[in-house]
Amino acid sequence: MWRRAASLSPLLSPSKSSLLHQGLCRLTFWGAFTTDIMHPAKGGIASKEKLPFITFVLGGPGSGKGTQCAKIVETFGYIHLSAGDLLRKEIASNSENGKGKIVPSGITVKLIQKEIESSDNYKFLIDGFPRCEENRIAFEQIIGMEPNNVLFFDCPEDEMVKRVLSRNEGRVDDNIDTIKKRLKVFSALNLPVIKHYTEKGKVYKVNAVGSADEVFEQVRPIFTEVCNRISAGFEVCDYNNFKRFWMD
Numbered sequence: 488m489w490r491r492a493a494s495l496s497p498l499l500s501p502s503k504s505s506l507l508h509q510g511l512c513r514l515t516f517w518g519a520f521t522t523d524i525m526h527p528a529k530g531g532i533a534s535k536e537k538l539p540f541i542t543f544v545l546g547g548p549g550s551g552k553g554t555q556c557a558k559i560v561e562t563f564g565y566i567h568l569s570a571g572d573l574l575r576k577e578i579a580s581n582s583e584n585g586k587g588k589i590v591p592s593g594i595t596v597k598l599i600q601k602e603i604e605s606s607d608n609y610k611f612l613i614d615g616f617p618r619c620e621e622n623r624i625a626f627e628q629i630i631g632m633e634p635n636n637v638l639f640f641d642c643p644e645d646e647m648v649k650r651v652l653s654r655n656e657g658r659v660d661d662n663i664d665t666i667k668k669r670l671k672v673f674s675a676l677n678l679p680v681i682k683h684y685t686e687k688g689k690v691y692k693v694n695a696v697g698s699a700d701e702v703f704e705q706v707r708p709i710f711t712e713v714c715n716r717i718s719a720g721f722e723v724c725d726y727n728n729f730k731r732f733w734m735d
């Protein structure tokens with residue numbers, strides 16, 4: 488189980504003026520965070536620290552995010568957190584979080600945070616979130632970090648409509664009127680999030696046309712490389728207001 492510890496923000500330089508500077512910071516902090524530390528809850532017994540590694544999985548409705556996430560989980564051992572599934576579960580359980588029509592960013596982020604903190608894994612796919620800039624900013628403020636990278640499934644609208652309408656999972660939003668609205672919301676609100684992370688050099692864009700297996704053959708080399716970089720210690724979180732996690 489991951490536990491959040493103290494914020495290290497005062498120790499960290501917010502300046503990201505150059506790639507070199509970022510690279511040096513990353514290596515410096517990776518070095519610092521992979522050493523054994525004293526775990527206060529264990530009476531000072533040394534504990535190995537690890538960092539959460541977060542990938543946002545974005546794309547329009549029906550572009551195949553959930554389908555590809557299942558394959559990534561199977562092949563690369565990630566944890567899949569679908570924001571839509573978490574919200575649907577919350578509504579079904581009739582808890583306080585699922586009652587409102589509009590889901591405020593803070594609630595979605597808290598649901599995601601709860602899953603991250605109670606997991607014994609550290610590699611997470613966050614599917615279908617952030618939906619808008621406000622979601623993105625809320626995530627970065629509450630969790631205290633940016634995603635390590637973003638996977639974007641680029642799919643033509645007619646293909647997305649076809650897939651959603653033939654999906655047979657009993658989703659009440661899988662109808663032509665709702666899909667049209669979801670496509671509009673995607674273009675207006677979600678594309679700016681993808682643009683933001685593209686400008687930061689964090690987006691892997693994948694052509695979502697083709698069979699699920701064909702699409703995964705584009706995804707596989709991306710995750711092979713990323714997982715190799717994680718193992719080698721070259722991939723770590725952004726440290727803006729970063730909070731540390733450790734394993735019990």
Ligand SMILES: Nc1ncnc2c1ncn2[C@@H]1O[C@H](COP(=O)(O)OP(=O)(O)OP(=O)(O)O)[C@@H](O)[C@H]1O
Pocket residue numbers: 546547548549550551552553554555571615650651653654655695696697698699700702
């Ligand atoms: N590459 C593909 N080719 C054809 N059909 C696909 C492909 N990928 C997924 N599908 C099918 O399309 C439908 C939508 O896929 P999926 O649920 O993975 O999309 P999604 O991006 O998660 O959608 P949403 O945003 O609505 O949750 C499913 O019925 C799935 O089996």
Ligand SMILES: O=c1ccn([C@@H]2O[C@H](COP(=O)(O)O)[C@@H](O)[C@H]2O)c(=O)[nH]1
Pocket residue numbers: 548569570571572574590595614615616617618622660669
């Ligand atoms: O971060 C989120 C994610 C989803 N929603 C709402 O849930 C539905 C379904 O989401 P899927 O990703 O397609 O499963 C979506 O249309 C939103 O209404 C949300 O509010 N915030």
Ligand SMILES: [Mg+2]
Pocket residue numbers: 552553569571615
């Ligand atoms: Mg989905």
